[in-house]
Amino acid sequence: MEQATAGDTTPIDSNIGALEEVLTEPAGRDRLIVQRGLFASLSPRVPEKMYVFTKGAAAADRTGLQLADGASANTNTYFGRFPASFWQRWTDVDTVHVELAYASSGAATFSVWASDARGRERLVTVEKVSGSGDLDLDLAIERFVDGGALWISAEATSGSLNISDVRWTVAAPEHLRPAAVVICTHNRADDCSVTVGTLASDDGAMADIDAVCVVDQGTDQVQTRAAFRDVADRLGNKLVYITQPNLGGAGGFSRGMYEITGSPNSAHANVILMDDDILCEPESVLRMNAFANMTVQPTIVGAQMLSLSNPQMLHVSAEREVLDEITAGELTPGARMGIDLVKKKQDARFDAGWNGWWTCLLPAEIIADCGLPIPLFFQWDDIEYGIRARFAGHPTVTLPNAGVWHADFYLKDYDDWARYFSIRNGLIVSSIYGRFDANDISKYLFRKIGELIVSMQYGLAATFIKAAEDFLAGPDFLHDGGQAVLGELRELRAKYPETQPQSAAKVGADSDPHTQMSVWEFEPDKKREGLVLAKRAVQQFTGRVDRRSVTVPAHFANWWHVSLFDKAVVTDSSQNAVRVRRRDKDTAVDLAKQAAKVCWRLRKEAPRMKKVWQEALPQLTSRENWARLYGIAE
Incomplete structure (x- = not known):
């Protein structure tokens, strides 16, 4: 950027x-512009074809299009299409008006096309023009309930054609x-x-x-x-x-x-x-x-x-x-x-x-x-x-x-302090609006923490556990708007070395010269994932793991793969660094105990927490609560 x-x-x-x-x-008006015909982005990063497709000699700027003799263009593009289906479904507008200015040194043809939910195209209308003037078309927004869009195409059939000031308008409310x-x-x-x-x-x-x-x-x-x-x-x-x-x-x-x-x-x-x-x-x-x-x-x-x-x-x-x-x-x-x-x-x-x-x-x-x-x-x-x-x-x-x-x-790498908010806030939202079945939610969370432990992501497992503990602490935990927990997360995660990104070059220089890259396309059958997880946990606990020095690309860093090793240097998803994961039996056991404890609490207290969070929602979302957080007198 x-x-x-x-x-x-x-x-x-x-x-x-x-x-x-x-x-x-806003001041009253007869027509409301709902879409402009743009032919280029404000940024050079964005390809022109997101706005217009051209054939032959053509040039486009933000609001204008120039076609040489025989050239053509159409706006069946992301920013060029008018989403007729959404307008028919969500508004009572039944007609959209398209207007544009043109100048042709010869003759030109304008066509309006439509699609349906399956992408099948149909011709709506064709207009042949010459010289200079304005094109004005009223297009019915119908036959689009399940899907489809409208767009314009133009061809300089003889001589050049310039197009500008394309506007899609509807009768203003x-x-x-x-x-x-x-x-x-x-x-x-x-x-x-x-x-x-x-x-x-x-x-x-x-x-x-x-x-x-x-x-x-x-x-x-x-x-x-x-x-x-x-x-x-x-x-x-x-x-x-x-x-x-x-x-x-x-x-x-x-x-x-x-x-x-x-x-x-x-x-x-x-x-x-x-x-x-x-x-x-x-x-x-x-x-x-x-x-x-x-x-x-x-x-x-x-x-x-x-x-x-x-x-x-x-x-x-x-x-x-x-x-x-x-x-x-x-x-x-x-x-x-x-x-x-x-x-x-x-x-x-x-x-x-x-x-x-x-x-x-x-x-x-x-x-x-x-x-x-x-x-x-x-x-x-x-x-x-x-x-x-x-x-x-x-x-x-x-x-x-x-x-x-x-x-x-x-x-963005998954092993990050942000996962705390993903889990804690996900639990809050799920408790307010979801089924929040005590058995299902506790099993799911324990399973996820278990996967982290066997893949030697101990700091991330601790992050998940803290998220669940803070959810169970109830709404008072949000009294400060979430500021204090940031420091607590930094302190917690600093205890686990694998949470710290390191230079790939430095780690590589300090590694065993026989280090190998380990890639594995295998993915366990969904029905057998639980069994595979249990097997990996036993292997990690007993030390029956591969002790070769390995590096694992981010794309292959799944728990069922990384858990096969005693130590793995795993590429960060950001591709800027690596994380060094080492098997630590005592840490794994301690985290498993903490996970079992918090998930057991979650199972027992889920019905109560659902009620607590639902009852707290009106106060948490009130202007008075936010005014307090902002230090504003209501």
């Missing part, structure tokens, strides 16, 4: 309270919703400066955004960056900059929601939450906001996550939670992930259980009905909120042509 440069460290003026001045209902963007950041000053700057650079996307609220929880603050100061000058009174102690993503996003929904004219506002370290496509914000203005009921509208390292790949699509396995999510029917968006399309309509807050819109009415997020500090806060909203009758829609680029999750 492009880096902003550090500059003058003089603080910018804080605009806390400025929401009272800038959050106003009587009252448009004011909107504000909230960006939470913690010591990513350069990334945040770039993200805010990218959004602010697009006047069209910013036209219906009244405020950009940056909640800075770091010690390396965004306001010290010259690039951010320049953006602040551009945004003027639209910028609301707030500093506060680190309360995690939950605390940062909640602060923006707290300020916006507490301001005048916010009863029907759209609150758009956005990560600080994404590669932002401002058009996605325009599309989400426009869609939310037209849904038949207040609806959470989310953007998809695209891959920052491979920008034409879909990283995360629509998801649902798997609470019985304390798992953040799995694909919903029809949703896709890990696909090349240049080669494959998302034609089948899909539903979503929730949407991550990398970029997600929450209507103020839903916040008023459901309250603010639960102070989970990190992870599961967005999932919990989406589930809570869904249980209250408020749907989530993940738009397939609205996306932002985010760093790939697979480049």
